[in-house]
Amino acid sequence: MSQVFYATLYGSTKQYADALAERLGTEAQEITRESASLIRASAADPIIVLSPIHGSFIRGAKFLNELGPAVVEKRKVCLAPVGIALDHVLAETDPAADLLGDMAEHVKRVYLPGRLNYSELAPDHHDIMETRIEKMKAKDERSENEQMMVDIYDTDVDRVDLSRLDPIVEWAES
Numbered sequence: 662m663s664q665v666f667y668a669t670l671y672g673s674t675k676q677y678a679d680a681l682a683e684r685l686g687t688e689a690q691e692i693t694r695e696s697a698s699l700i701r702a703s704a705a706d707p708i709i710v711l712s713p714i715h716g717s718f719i720r721g722a723k724f725l726n727e728l729g730p731a732v733v734e735k736r737k738v739c740l741a742p743v744g745i746a747l748d749h750v751l752a753e754t755d756p757a758a759d760l761l762g763d764m765a766e767h768v769k770r771v772y773l774p775g776r777l778n779y780s781e782l783a784p785d786h787h788d789i790m791e792t793r794i795e796k797m798k799a800k801d802e803r804s805e806n807e808q809m810m811v812d813i814y815d816t817d818v819d820r821v822d823l824s825r826l827d828p829i830v831e832w833a834e835s
């Protein structure tokens with residue numbers, strides 16, 4: 662049976678993780694300090710880790726680094742980072758690859774569109790975003806992604822689309 666792990670701050674990644682786990686007939690487990698001990702190192706079943714992207718930090722990639730190559734290279738592993746950046750930008754820049762280093766070739770990456778509700782952000786997160794957006798606004802020329810981020814600043818955007826889990830289900834069941 663597949664093992665589904667997730668991290669979340671505002672719930673969108675949990676939404677994906679719960680829906681995925683249900684489709685795979687299992688239960689999603691939030692990543693904690695004890696999660697590594699729940700990994701069945703010898704089991705042939707897939708491990709799927711879902712996690713938000715926060716700048717250059719992806720909690721799910723940190724978790725896979727904690728498991729290390731001894732587990733990651735032996736098991737079938739997928740990392741699904743959830744972000745608000747444009748789909749094609751996430752796919753092309755593949756920010757998880759760098760964080761996984763040599764393990765990247767053993768980890769399938771599937772980027773999922775997330776949710777960014779400015780109305781519910783904690784003040785420190787709102788400040789981080791404000792600083793980033795101010796820098797983007799100050800530029801003479803912005804990338805397509807930067808322009809999108811400027812356009813959605815201080816609004817609520819929900820791009821969660823559970824049908825985007827289809828390729829992960831197919832991969833897990835293949």
Ligand SMILES: Cc1cc2nc3c(=O)[nH]c(=O)nc-3n(C[C@H](O)[C@H](O)[C@H](O)COP(=O)(O)O)c2cc1C
Nearest residue numbers: 669670671672673674713714716744745746775776
């Ligand atoms: C402080 C902060 C930084 C973020 N940085 C990024 C980012 O660098 N790239 C990205 O695509 N999304 C970024 N996001 C968007 C989140 O990853 C996205 O909203 C995700 O769906 C949140 O997951 P959660 O609801 O499970 O917490 C950021 C969100 C916050 C609050």
